[in-house]
Amino acid sequence: MGYIADTSQFEKLFSYWKEEYEIWAPRRFQGGGRFSDTDAVRYARVDSPSEIEFEEKSAYSWKETVFPPSETLFYFSQNHVEEAEAPAKKRLVFLRSCDLAAVRRMDQIYLKNGDPDYYYARKRDGLAFVLIGCPHTCENGFCVSMGTNASDNYDMSVDVTDGAYYIDCPQEDWSRKLEELGAAPAEHKPSRVTENKVSVRIPDNLTYEVGKSTMWNQYDKRCINCGRCNFVCPTCTCFTMQDMYYDADGKVGERRRVQASCMVDGYTDVAGGASYRKKNGQRMRFKTLHKVLDFRERFGYQMCVGCGRCDDICPEYISFSHIINHLEEGMKEAQADDNSK
Amino acid sequence: MDMNTKELKKNAFRVTKVRGVTSSRVRVPGGLLKAEYLGKIQKIAETYGNGTVNLTARQGFEIPGIPFEKIPEVNQALQEIIDGTGVNQTGKERGEGYPASGTRNVSACVGNRVCPYACYDTTALAQKIEKVIFPNDLHVKVVLTGCPNDCQKVRMGDIGIMGMTEPQFDPDRCVSCGACIKACRSKSVDALTSVRFRPERDSYKCIGCGECINACPDLAWTRSQKKYFRVTLLGRTGKKNPRMGVDFIKWADEDSIIQIIKNTYEYTRHYINPDSPGGKEHIGYIVDRTGTEEFLRWALKDVHLPDIAEVYTPLNWNGVEYAHNKYFGNQRYHENGTIVTDFSK
Structure with a gap:
């Protein structure tokens, strides 16, 4: 079902989500960029819709929601191992079409390439996706060539224009909530990029x-x-493992996995x-x-x-x-x- | 021909080799101006000067070959440039040119509007300082540079301002790639070591250059919200005792720097040698006379440094002493590298 929600309705939907989910989205960190007086846009937890960066593409991808740069898996002492706490809530992630296509690739490696990865799976379970529409192409993307410009396996999609939230919501509970909040029903499909500035061709005979x-x-x-x-x-x-000992004796510590390149x-x-x-x-x-x-x-x-x-x-x-x-x-x-x- | 050379110089015109011919000195605080003013400078040079323009050492322009009688017209023409570069004209009527020339153009490197290494907006701070200290007849050089690379050579000025950032570390974003440690070791002061897979920063060594931040692929290192500065003191050139500016404060903040600059003017006004040639005396020589303690007593008045700030104690004065040559005039290097003294001299 499609809806148009105003800011207050969207904020209420957000509060409703927060009962069940921790919400991750592209977020602007003012002054947090690499260079002086520049911002960073990267994935982080958000507490309100106003914290979401809907315009600028996140420099770092959605994957940090489930695969952070560094993650402690368990703590150990001589004869005892204690698993690091799993996230208290399920996660809901705002992401663009390319990133939603990337979820399948991530699952492929972590869930379907041999035994499922336990630490990935416990974050991946119950993950919900809100697609951010792309009204125009970004500078360097080539999603059209890769066929990732029209991902439709989302729970909800949103396009934000002048404070109005244009929504497509296949998720039925959320649909009901939107109706309860008084969002105006209106057919809407997420905006898609149909042409990029960059296109690629992978040769058929590539070996x-x-x-x-x-x-x-x-x-x-x-x-x-x-x-x-x-x-x-x-x-x-890719990741690598680190056994980090707290003391010189090498008996007490934690095992981490960190992204590798x-x-x-x-x-x-x-x-x-x-x-x-x-x-x-x-x-x-x-x-x-x-x-x-x-x-x-x-x-x-x-x-x-x-x-x-x-x-x-x-x-x-x-x-x-x-x-x-x-x-x-x-x-x-x-x-x-x-x-x- | 009658010309009050004191007034001429104060009005930012030079006494040149050629009688009756002067050159006009245009200040550009922070070294940045709208390109349209280049056209206006060109017009002055072609209308009143000899058609050439000199790029000065302190980021100004000097328009040579101007006959004395054209000065009023040049001053009229300069007005747009004076307005456009934000130069104060306190005490002078509009159209009468620069009201002082003693305090030199506040120069600055390109800064963080362009350069990825710069830790602050050098142009903006230079323009802010210009507003505080100009017009003024005291011969003071304030120089700003964006980072400890010191491309603007702040240690050659009386007050040198060098940008710093206090690196902030988020261990959750660190992937132990070692890029920060390598960058610090090869390009800076080797203040980072790897401790349990993570960089550990020696804050005593760290000079706040930000190399670790620029090198980090994952934004584990980021810049402090607050901007910091190294302040260097009393660098000078000249014929007596040239000296690089020495370290004064590490991790100073902008407000403190502005107060220190104001205080330095107060001190200089109080202690300058009234008989100094042309009323000009490098502050460093005044400090040599009054002693460092007296200078610091003035300079740090009402200055509230941030907690992180370190004031260097004592100040390590250095420099070349040309006049000392006379004591060593009887010495020369032998071919084998040893010093030979000729006692007959």
Whole structure:
């Protein structure tokens, strides 16, 4: 059902949600940006609709709702282990179409790739989704090319225009609540981006052979392996474990998992001191082919959702969509090289 | 030809090598101006000067080749620029040009309007300070820079203001990538060490440059809401005892700095040598005469520093002493690097 709610009605809906849910959404942190006098927009808990940033794309993705940068799993002492407390409430997350498409990718890895991940599942269970409509494309996104611009598996969608909340609400309890609050019934479908400034084409003949191309070499120097592209990515799921001891005796402490990045030093370190993918170009190749080839081969659909956050944040202006669009040429080069042998 | 050179100089015109010809000195507080004023400067240079413009060391313009008789017209033409750059004209009629030239243009690096390293809006603070201290005949140089890189070379001024931020750490956003530790070690003072997978900041070492914040991929490090500054004192050039400004206060705030600047003017007015050439004396030389303690007694009057602030004690004066050469005139370096003294001199 569709509705138009005013601010006060939406606030009341919010209060109703809060009885059951902890609400996560893109939030503006004034002065919280990397550079002086800049803001940060990232996911965080919100207590009222006014705290939600509806306009600017969040620099960091929805994934922090269920997969924070650092998370304590359990506490241990010599003979005792205590699990870290699960969130007291279910979570409701405001997110855009690209991020909603990313939920499926996250679930794929954490729930359907072998045994379900316990710590992910306990946050994922009962997760509710409110889609934020996209009336216009963002700068670097290419959701249309990736087919992630029209996610419809939401509990509710909302477009905010001049203080009016245009709602589509398949969730029946919430529909009833909206009616009870006096929201005006009106058919509404969330606004969608139908054209991006950026489009990509992943070549049909893409194989790992493209790794032989020289296209990766430029990133040896251009990339600074900071990992921002991975940390902001709504589909990057890698983590590493840390056993953190509180004391020098090494008997009492906690086990954490923290987000890991295939671009950052240490990712391919193995016992004995070896490290694979030392060059940043090799890491870029690995990341790219995981996003647009390897995942698809395993699960039958593309991993990258085209949100463009990796482009937005790269301090060295390395564009992932630009890389994707060079794969075709890279394949030709790699195959020509093969033929000449 | 009759010309009161004292009045001429006070009006921001120079006595040049060529008799009867002057140059006009245009101040640009904070070093930022609307591009339209470049056109107006060009017009003055082409109408009254010799068609050239000098970019000065302190971010002003100097328009050379102006005949004395054109000064009133140049002052008329300067009015729009004076208005547009927000320069005070207290005590002067409009159209009569700059009312003083002793206190030098408050210069500033490009600051946080542009530069990712800058810790504050240098232009805005420079303009604010200009309003407080100008017009004034005392020869004072206030210099602002956005961060401890000190691109604006604040240590060459009487009052140097260097931006700082107090890094704030959110452990829940840290992924132990080590970028902050590497950045601090390679580009700054090595104030971070890894303790139990997390960076630990040595606040004694930290100079508040913000490298850790810029390096952090996950916003675990962010900037303090409050802006802080390092204040350096009494840098000077010249023919006696050039000296880099020395550290005075670390983690000062804006209000304290403005009060310190006002106090420094009070002190200078009180102690300046009335016979100093051209009424100009670097404050540093006055402090050499009165002693540092007396200067600090004036400078810190009614200053309420934030709790975090550290005042350097004692101040470590340094510098090159040209005049000392005469005592060492009988010494030279031998080819093998040792110093040879010629006792016959």
